[in-house]
């Protein structure tokens with residue numbers, strides 16, 4: 001591949017090649033340098049950091065009563081259409097709540113819920129859920145597991161899909177300072193829904209349709225990585241992610 005950088009990555013003691021396109025590599029470097037200077041890239045851009053810094057876990061717990069019905073008592077939802085939010089990075093949670101409110105991430109259920117929340121409420125809630133422990137995920141198996149692992153760890157060179165591991169990490173813990181969310185142990189149904197929503201954004205761009213989509217990712221990176229994935233690949237990588245710990 002002319003246009004690509006091969007990076008030697010360590011996975012379980014073995015050295016493996018993972019695919020990262022040059023384009024992504026440049027963006028990544030920019031983000032990491034920037035995030036070293038600020039608490040979090042996304043948070044630094046979106047809001048004034050004071051509210052975020054003054055967040056309080058106990059206040060967040062008190063405010064979380066309305067979330068329990070869908071996300072579970074400690075943020076570990078049981079129904080797979082509701083994402084687990086326990087143990088998710090605080091900066092990512094805060095950013096999502098902000099964006100459900102501003103309409104940058106369009107979702108009718110959460111849009112209604114956050115309408116009444118202040119920045120301080122969102123910061124407290126993010127601090128509370130980030131401090132909870134995510135429950136155990138479901139392991140996938142067989143051919144789907146192999147395909148999911150291949151994409152997660154290696155990407156898909158033929159169509160420029162960067163390895164997920166580059167940003168979300170070997171164990172799926174993400175990188176809070178750069179705004180990369182944790183994915184480990186998330187419900188696979190929710191993960192595949194999000195990947196298809198990112199992909200739908202680029203399909204809409206091509207076809208002029210206006211189907212529900214997601215485009216609140218920094219520099220469209222997730223839109224870029226999903227546009228060349230098939231349903232089968234999305235479902236396999238989602239199932240693989242659900243078993244990460």
Ligand code: HEC
Nearest residue numbers: 066067069070081082083085093096097107109110113125
């Ligand atoms: C009526 C059900 C319901 C309630 C109550 C609810 N949520 Fe949600 N929440 C959802 C659904 C559904 C989604 C997934 C949206 C999608 O598929 O894009 C979601 C997504 C989220 C996300 C994004 C997670 C991610 O990984 O990107 C966050 C953060 C969140 N909710 C926080 C909260 C908080 C905090 C509360 C309480 C103030 C709350 N939710 C109450 C249904 C609910």
Ligand code: HEC
Nearest residue numbers: 162163164166167179180181191194216217221222225237
């Ligand atoms: C260059 C970095 C990067 C790479 C590589 C990457 N992601 Fe992401 N991903 C992100 C960022 C940044 C977000 C957060 C977008 C936002 O702020 O809403 C994200 C969000 C997600 C989400 C939504 C999480 C949620 O809770 O709603 C999923 C699912 C996801 N990525 C899966 C993947 C998969 C699968 C791959 C590999 C095919 C991948 N990512 C590769 C940076 C990356």
